[in-house]
Amino acid sequence: MAAMGPENGAGSGPGGTAAHRAGRQGGASAATHSNGELRGQQTLVQTHSCVQPDKALGHHPRTKAAGWGSFAAPLQSVGAAAHLSNVPTRAEAPYSFRSAESVEMDEIMAAMVLTSLSCSPVVQSPPQTEPGPAGSCSSVDMESGGGELSDSGSSGYWSWDHGSVSPAPSPSVTEVDSSPDEGLHMELEQGGELTAKKPKSSLRCVYRCLWPSCGKVLTSSVGIKRHIRVMHLGTGSDQSQREEDFYYTKICCETMEAAPAPGPAQQTPGQAPPGLLSWASCGSPSGSELQVHVAHRPRSNSSSLPGPSRPCPLSQSAPSSFWQIHTEHLYQACSPVQVSVAPKNVCNQGWTPTPSASGHSNTPMVKPRCRSVSVGEQWLQQNRLQPMSASPSRTHCSFRKGRGEAKKCRKVYGVERKDQWCTACRWKKACQRFPD
DNA sequence: GGTGCCGGGCT
DNA sequence: AGCCCGGCACC
Structure with missing residues (x-):
């Protein structure tokens, strides 16, 4: 939240309005104590957040790293700013009988939820709106960059083993569960759930803790409730028990059956497959939901890379x-x-x-x-x-x-510099320094 | 003929 | 495993 402060003023982008409205919704939901009503409000928030990123995408120029940062930060800050700006409104609510501490926490949570939810659809929208490879790549980085703000690091979200890379992506949705701190990436999944409907799949739901910097994912609602209650809400009060529902989100993962060859035949280039493919290069699981992750995964790998170079659909x-x-x-x-x-x-x-x-x-x-x-x-x-x-x-x-035109050690260094040849060349083996 | 390198032998 | 070389295919 502190990081969002300076951005508050700059958060009046094209998507600011939508985010602001979302913030209002979020603020109201934060003050609401009825779970049912909460869900309703959250739905509204989602609806708004679905629109907002698209707007933002359409207006924000995609630049390099600065672009991601400048885009992601407003996304984050807008929600927070909008929310904070609505604190008085919510405070005026007749049923705001909570303690100041609790209200403050609710504000934080509302901002968190709004922020994350408003970011989620960005994942899908880029491929749809901008078929260009740069667009798809950039959007991925952009939104995931936003996710970093409220969560712990970028590379640690996912805990699958990059070392166990296999050319053919293997379907393993369960890996989502194993990640200790998915953070906003689960919202990304959620976003994928909103728009990216894949043909055939088996539904699997997980529950993610929305508590700030937690992001724990459990497979059972009971478990996540218990986690929230024990870890975050503390023991006891019936109020906290009622709020458990608010502090976690249900994420239904559609486990698409693993296609033996996730080729581009099924989908047009520049859409989800690019991510999947590039993800497959990282040993990714394949799944409709995980394709969203796929879109992110390369970022973590390429985050250290300078400039716009990032995995492409090709x-x-x-x-x-x-x-x-x-x-x-x-x-x-x-x-x-x-x-x-x-x-x-x-x-x-x-x-x-x-x-x-x-x-x-x-x-x-x-x-x-x-x-x-x-x-x-x-x-x-x-x-x-x-x-x-x-x-x-x-x-x-x-x-x-x-x-052909292969250059081997003999050609490069000549016979007189045979000592500089690669060992294989010296041994009259296939050149390993300049393999074809 | 020059080159790349496979197959095999030697240490 | 490291090293060497005969022999073959390719250019």
Whole structure:
């Protein structure tokens, strides 16, 4: 909340009005003590928040990191500002008999809910409104950036193992439950639930704690109530028991049956599949709800990346990129490159260059034998085309590749500098420094 | 002929 | 595993 302060003034964006109205709703709901009425108010909040991000999306220019921040912050702040501005209104409510402390907490919670809910539809709207890859990517970062504000970090939301990457996405919705602090990402799921209806799915519901900086997700309503009661509301008062419903949200995850090949055939490029695909590159679970996460996952990976470079919808060969990186040095059994998904130039060239950029450029560093890398070699490494992304079968196949324009150590360094060749070349093996 | 590299042998 | 080389395919 403190971070929202400076933004309050600037929160009068295009979406500010809607958010403000949502804030009013949220404020009212916060003061309301009837659960049923609460739900009704929350529904209204959701309705408003569904509209608002679209507006905002349409008007906010997508820029780089500054863009995300500047967008996400207003989203957050708008709700908070709107809510705070409505405190007097709510205070005037005839049934505001709570203690000041309780009211304050309600305000916080209302702001939290509004903020999170207003952010959620952003996930889906970008692919729909802006089919461009940059749009889809940017929106992801943008909204997830907003999520960071009220939650603990960006990368720790999801606890699946990136190391267990498999080219084929495996359906595992249960991983949602395992994450200790999803935070707003669950709202993202919720947003996905609102708009992204997938064809066939089995419904599965989880319950997320809306308490600030908690975000605990449980699979049973009883459990989440107990969690809220014990962890947040404290023992006892019937009031707190009644408010349990307000401090958690039910999230129905539609577990879509795993498609063997999540290809672009089912959906148009630039929509959910991009996220799914790029997500698949990260070993993501596949699921209608999780596709929303997918849209975020790359952010966490690419958050450290400078600029607009981020996974793009074209990342269909991403899995194979991993494969290549891990099989690239099989001959000498070098330590596999820690793939930190560095989608440099990904948006421009698709996925295949990525492995070359990350894998090969890192190769000299990973190799046990240290040597200086010439400029020409660096250029080769960076610009080498990989018409066919290497697949695991590549190491098995013994067919001879055409030489083409491949530059090998012999060509690069010449026979006179044989000591600079890669080991494989010196051994008359397949060159590992400049693999095709 | 030069090159890339598979297959195999040697240490 | 590291090293070396014969031999083959490709250019």
